[in-house]
Amino acid sequence: MKEIHEFTILERRQPTPQYVILVLGHGGTMQPIAPGQFVEVQVEGDPRVMLRRPISVHDADAAKGTLTLLIQIVGNGTRRLAGLKEGDRLNLVYPLGHGFTTDIDAASRTLLVGGGAGIAPLLHLSKALSAKGIRPSVLLGGRTASLIPVHREFEPYADVLLCTDDGSMGHHGMVTTHPAFSQQWDMIYTCGPTPMMKAVARSAAERNIRCEVSLENMMACGVGACLCCVTDTDQGHRCVCKDGPVFDISTMKKWYQC
Amino acid sequence: MLNVKIHNLKLKNPVMTASGTFGYGEEFADFIDLNRLGGFVVKGTTGTHREGNPYPRMVETPSGMLNSVGLQNGGVEKFCSEVYHRIKHLDTNIIVNVSGSSIEEYCSVAEQIDALEKIPAIELNISCPNVKHGGMGFGTQPEMAAEVVEAVRKVYHKTLIVKLSPNVTNIAEIAKAVEGAGADSVSLINTLLGMAIDIERRRPCMANITGGLSGPAVKPVAVRMVWQVAHAVKIPVVGLGGICTAEDAIEFLMAGATAIEVGTANFIDPAVTVKIIDGMEEWCKSHGINDINEIIGIV
DSSP states (O other): OOEEEEEEEEEEEEEETTEEEEEEEOSSOOOOOOTTOEEEEOOOSOTTOOSOEEEEEEEEETTTTEEEEEEEOOSHHHHHHHTOOTTOEEEEEEEESBOOOOOOOTTOOEEEEEEGGGGHHHHHHHHHHHHTTOOOEEEEEESSGGGOOOOGGGTTTSEEEEEETTSSSSEESOGGGSGGGGSOOSEEEEESOHHHHHHHHHHHHHTTOEEEEEOOOOOSSSSSSSOOSEEEETTEEEETTTTOBEEEGGGOHHHHTO | OOOEEETTEEESSSEEEOTTSSTTSGGGTTTSOGGGSSEEEEEEEOSSOBOOOOSOOEEEETTEEEEOOOOOBOOHHHIIIIIHHHHTTOSSEEEEEEOOSSHHHHHHHHHHHHTOTTOOEEEEEOOOTTOSSSTHHHHSSHHHHHHHHHHHHHHOOSEEEEEOOSOSSOHHHHHHHHHHTTOSEEEEOOOEEEEOEETTTTEESSTTSEEEEESGGGHHHHHHHHHHHHHHOSSOEEEESSOOSHHHHHHHHHHTEEEEEEOTHHHHOTTHHHHHHHHHHHHHHHTTOSOGGGGTTOO
């Protein structure tokens, strides 16, 4: 069930100048959050920021009642969120959307491809897959090393592969040129910049690999009411906030082919 | 204390929701008890399924937002055969926002909704700024507005609310025209036509170029128009435009609105409607008002 709840910021870290990590405490019984689901965060104190900001869940611990957000500082809203301190309160509407499919065969060869802020939901996904006995490979990319905000956090749950466009860390090139990408996988999950996800989806489709993409359109309501965040799908316009953000590419030909 | 009446429509309180901001109500069922609302207006419904405008469809602006959804909806048949049966049990007034590209389409949709027992009213949308044909085109000329209302009036027998566009020189003139054509009530304002440009990309922020402005930024314009219309017509007025708090709602009532609709504020706080209802009740108590009707049109 979705709820509106005021969380407390328990911890604030800034792994790179462009990113901030906020660990939030519920203080009671937190609703279960599936990997790939997101929250809508209320930003206070700036008339330019009226709407909530959709932020994907980086990590969630139901037992401890904590959830972690990895936020890329891109505009007025996220800059304001980055300025919050430990002990500050944050109003969330959560959990929102339709997450990644984790009910897959335990023997599946699984690849997670993340770019920039799209890395965020893949940690929660890695942990969920790991709990099912799957050790995925996680391929993380960015234009340069400082734009890959986190990677060591994945190591207990996944084999981490890195690449940067400028060669400052890991493989020199885009995620789709990494040697591991062209291996045979049973399942690929991806979240990141749209051109990256479309390239991943096209390659997966050509190789008949099951693939899920997590989209990040501009949103208003977050619950499927306003129809502002729609994406093209093979069934017509669908809300990224409610029908997504995660879509199976078998329904997304129209999206990834253009 | 908060009971009001719009023609034959009895509302347990003046708080409704604005079309296009509240889906079919179901989207908000986790956050509020829908039965507490005076009513809610469901998404604009047209004669056939519509895909709406391309993405991007919205952009945030200071204290507001522009949208250009373009009436995406499943069409009236799908509403009658599917959606209606999921929501008809609710103990509140469910109002269908009726849209179209031609007088025939408006009439056809209105006629089909007329047959639904648990829908006591329609809101005739002659003011959508985001569709190429029809929509606002019908709501900016008094003669055109009267013509479509007159036609719908012949086939629709329950409470007929007509939603007016603020994108006109004289809104009172349009209100009088639709009153004369048989409207039971008018609701205003629909969104104000606006535009925003992404200066880095040197192109409009939205695929449809222009869109409708809503949110707190439009509230003073809406209050002014509600006041002007309330002084020009005898039928009840439903006020909307940027309402976020009980105080905002009371301001609209004082300007002459019998009921109000909450729109964009639902995106900021999905439980805002219930807070507005509770806040209005508290306000009445603290100001010694036994019946909210005492303050309607007091200014």
